[in-house]
Amino acid sequence: MTARLYLGTARYSSWSMRGWLLVRLAGLAAETLFRPLGEAKSVSPSGLVPYLEHEGARVWESLAIAEYCADLNPALWPASRPAKAWARSIAAEMHAGFRGLRQAMPMNLGRPDYAGLGQTPESLADLARIEEIWTETRAGFGAGGPFLFGAAFNAADAMYAPVVARLLTYAPPLSAASREYCAAVRAHPLVAEWYEFAAKEPSSWRMEKFECLA
Numbered sequence: 001m002t003a004r005l006y007l008g009t010a011r012y013s014s015w016s017m018r019g020w021l022l023v024r025l026a027g028l029a030a031e032t033l034f035r036p037l038g039e040a041k042s043v044s045p046s047g048l049v050p051y052l053e054h055e056g057a058r059v060w061e062s063l064a065i066a067e068y069c070a071d072l073n074p075a076l077w078p079a080s081r082p083a084k085a086w087a088r089s090i091a092a093e094m095h096a097g098f099r100g101l102r103q104a105m106p107m108n109l110g111r112p113d114y115a116g117l118g119q120t121p122e123s124l125a126d127l128a129r130i131e132e133i134w135t136e137t138r139a140g141f142g143a144g145g146p147f148l149f150g151a152a153f154n155a156a157d158a159m160y161a162p163v164v165a166r167l168l169t170y171a172p173p174l175s176a177a178s179r180e181y182c183a184a185v186r187a188h189p190l191v192a193e194w195y196e197f198a199a200k201e202p203s204s205w206r207m208e209k210f211e212c213l214a
Helices: 014-026 062-072 081-096 099-104 121-141 155-170 176-187 189-200
Strands: 004-007 031-034 051-054 057-060
Touching: 004 014, 014 051, 014 062, 014 155, 014 189, 051 062, 057 062, 062 081, 062 155, 081 121, 081 155, 099 121, 121 155, 121 176, 155 176, 176 189
Parallel strands: 004 031
Antiparallel strands: 004 051, 051 057
């Protein structure tokens, strides 16, 4: 059976970015099928993407995809039990929260000129919590490398990669440590490849509500 990963647009779909990063980090061989956001709703049981079909398994929701991929490649999470617990916790907090940031700073990988926009009280409060997470994680588990848990870009980094993309686009005030982490994530080869997908998408897939922010 052919494995397939259904995704929305690389330019806008933060959840698709997470799912694709997780599948690639796990080394799963899956055909990648991008769809405009309006069409992506028709392919999965929940009506949302990412959605993975792999060797008889049907998996939707980013955290479910993370755990499915980790069953196949346990290195997606840190090895030690305390670090793994922390990584799963911050990934779950990302999955469930930060609505203010999501709404005020929608992901758009093709527009680098939104600096200063989206800085609402809600988005800045979310950003403060995200920076706290990054600082505590790096202090507790990140020795030996530029990512949240050290040298390896793992499932937790994949969950926060679209946040990094937003921060690079909207350029809110960040600590030096957060800027360094954002630079490391942006430079990762898989993240760079996702940006290339976004750059090559048809212009007809673009949506005015994401392109004409003020």
